């Protein structure tokens with residue numbers, strides 16, 4: 179997704195014999211958009227196509243998932259900090275918001291990864307590591323990740339995710355298509371442009387090939403759980419199916435730390451989409467990182483760093499608050515998700531707008547996602563919703579009036 183990478187042994191040309199210790203390896207082309215887009219070519223010691231059994235599976239809260247029926251047009255506040263850790267990287271997943279283009283969930287891991295590997299067969303995933311580092315094992319190899327890393331996992335990738343100490347909280351985006359860098363940050367050759375908010379050096383791929391280890395991977399059979407069409411199927415192998423001798427290409431998991439994002443600052447307030455980081459069909463993912471704020475100052479006219487009220491009539495907007503002061507919102511805490519839907523306006527809470535004048539920096543850290551189709555809540559989201567949030571803009575008798583610094 180980012181740049182060419184290679185691990186292990188590959189032959190000098192595509193689609194030619196490639197042997198290891200005299201035995202022919204099995205070539206697999208992992209392609210995107212049929213055979214027209216980015217791809218990687220993987221060389222297996224045993225073919226990945228000989229599963230001996232396939233069965234269906236359900237994971238409540240993750241798949242299958244449906245939205246709840248009754249959804250008023252409300253601003254929402256989901257208190258994911260109230261969710262209890264449970265399960266592993268697969269069984270602990272809970273989908274909270276969904277539309278046809280993207281699903282957004284949280285995974286709070288409470289135990290070591292089980293034997294099952296997982297693949298999203300339908301779209302790319304983006305995990306955000308809220309509070310932990312760890313290791314990602316995939317068919318492309320092993321790579322570490324750090325706290326507050328985004329982890330981009332291309333669709334079709336078999337993987338397991340291991341937070342350090344087997345505990346950790348993640349925000350998880352599942353695209354129905356791709357999650358990639360916005361086109362405007364690539365030049366005509368695909369290189370990241372010099373005015374992009376990141377560079378190639380900020381993205382990190384697998385550093386070593388997988389090495390089968392029975393103490394870590396277990397004894398046969400090996401289960402591969404594939405999500406496709408809001409269903410899970412379990413493919414059972416009698417051999418370890420991700421025994422890879424080498425691969426090369428452009429499609430593979432990468433990590434990117436949110437603090438490596440270079441924010442833009444201007445004399446007056448920039449729209450939230452100036453923080454764009456990744457994009458897919460029907461959505462963008464943005465990073466709000468600590469930065470200097472707006473500095474227009476001419477006599478009585480000064481910049482207002484707090485966001486203006488807005489009605490993004492074509493977008494639903496969610497924010498996942500990570501750390502720092504969330505100056506425009508009251509009652510919001512770290513791990514809160516706010517959803518401000520299209521159709522009704524939103525803006526800073528009373529008492530936060532004028533008092534921001536004169537501020538020089540913000541230390542807020544948050545992940546935003548704008549979607550072009552409405553997001554619907556799932557049952558898991560309904561269970562953690564702060565039902566009073568929509569009315570927290572209402573001025574009560576004791577609400578302080580706006581006063582400028």
Ligand SMILES: [Fe+2]
Nearest residue numbers: 450488495518
């Ligand atoms: Fe907004």
